[in-house]
Amino acid sequence: MSNEKEIVIIAGDGIGEEITAAARAVTEAAFQKAGVTAHWIEKKAGGAAIDAYGEPLPQDTIEACRKADAVLLGAVGGPKWDAVAPHLRPEQAILGLRKALGLFCNLRPVKIYKALEEYSPLKADLVADVDFVIVRELTGGIYFGERQEATGEGPDEVAWDKETYHRYEIERIMDVAVETAKKRRGKIASVDKANVLAASRLWRRIAEEKAKAHPEIAMDYLYVDNTAMQLVVNPGQFDVIVTSNLFGDILSDEGAVISGSIGLLPSASMGEGTALYEPIHGSAPDIAGQGIANPLGTILSAAMMCRHSLGLPAVADAIEKAVEQTLNDGYRTGEIYKDGMKKVGTAGMRDAVIARL
Numbered sequence: 001m002s003n004e005k006e007i008v009i010i011a012g013d014g015i016g017e018e019i020t021a022a023a024r025a026v027t028e029a030a031f032q033k034a035g036v037t038a039h040w041i042e043k044k045a046g047g048a049a050i051d052a053y054g055e056p057l058p059q060d061t062i063e064a065c066r067k068a069d070a071v072l073l074g075a076v077g078g079p080k081w082d083a084v085a086p087h088l089r090p091e092q093a094i095l096g097l098r099k100a101l102g103l104f105c106n107l108r109p110v111k112i113y114k115a116l117e118e119y120s121p122l123k124a125d126l127v128a129d130v131d132f133v134i135v136r137e138l139t140g141g142i143y144f145g146e147r148q149e150a151t152g153e154g155p156d157e158v159a160w161d162k163e164t165y166h167r168y169e170i171e172r173i174m175d176v177a178v179e180t181a182k183k184r185r186g187k188i189a190s191v192d193k194a195n196v197l198a199a200s201r202l203w204r205r206i207a208e209e210k211a212k213a214h215p216e217i218a219m220d221y222l223y224v225d226n227t228a229m230q231l232v233v234n235p236g237q238f239d240v241i242v243t244s245n246l247f248g249d250i251l252s253d254e255g256a257v258i259s260g261s262i263g264l265l266p267s268a269s270m271g272e273g274t275a276l277y278e279p280i281h282g283s284a285p286d287i288a289g290q291g292i293a294n295p296l297g298t299i300l301s302a303a304m305m306c307r308h309s310l311g312l313p314a315v316a317d318a319i320e321k322a323v324e325q326t327l328n329d330g331y332r333t334g335e336i337y338k339d340g341m342k343k344v345g346t347a348g349m350r351d352a353v354i355a356r357l
Ligand SMILES: NC(=O)C1=CN([C@@H]2O[C@H](COP(=O)(O)OP(=O)(O)OC[C@H]3O[C@@H](n4cnc5c(N)ncnc54)[C@H](O)[C@@H]3O)[C@@H](O)[C@H]2O)C=CC1
Pocket: 015, 019, 074, 075, 076, 077, 078, 079, 091, 094, 262, 263, 264, 278, 280, 281, 282, 283, 284, 285, 286, 287, 292, 293, 294, 295, 297, 335
């Protein structure tokens, strides 16, 4: 495999610039040690692209992503663009890019670092058992269904969003869940709302078919409301959670916060085209530009990129180990800071990780 890698880097909005710069610097440092050369191609998406070109996802950004080995993205959105037309919002860039690249699967691994166990809001005896991955369907469901913005007047004013799932969309995400579970503890929780929603009933029927076809997998079926509760009262039961776009979005923020901070969780979006790596959080406009955002979710996303797209598992391991050591050595950004720890900003965390590579 070539030692030259082409990576599209999309900072996006809010803290996007700060966290992607930190992840790029860590990746560069790890590449240097491994003798790998990165060609970083900077592209705009989200509010930054609206400001520059009048549209959230320029064709030029999509084309560059298609040609690259991988895409590293910060986050998009912010109050500055809240008033733009709904179909032109910065968030459409993320949805549009996922669709354009055929990224139907989003992997969101959740674990609690030993050094951060006391930061988890979970009861102390539950923390050690947390180790699961959310396999979220990413290009279907209600985020991509037909919608009607508010229309009409008075009590009859109405708006709606349609949830649609086709068999092929559910089958392929179930297949990813099965393959993921085979490499882990062999357990899948298929999460839906089949007691109410037709799309969820199809989801569950296909999950049952997959369970029959793979007797080596232990498949469990849970409603999403119960799952939200189980994540807090008994998270150790989960190995692989497979769920729809909307439910996966919500449950993964819950997964993040039980790990100590939303700033810690990475993700990989994969499917047909170039894979895309991004932290699970948003653009955090409330702390943007202050140099205090936690870059670890983006740095760990870069590690996932090295493993899954660039054929560099040793570099991925090195980055992940350096992050763990940094936390063990007491470095903390503000949102996970406690007395006695070493308080750092985004750049300080970046440097601490680089020093431990
Ligand atoms: N993938 C993406 O680009 C996403 C974009 N968004 C967009 O981001 C904007 C803000 O959305 P919110 O709902 O506020 O979610 P958010 O995830 O941006 O922020 C929620 C809370 O977590 C904190 N936070 C997030 N990332 C952090 C980090 N790395 N370090 C420390 N603290 C961090 C924020 O300061 C805030 O208090 C919106 O425009 C939203 O649409 C939201 C989620 C994902």
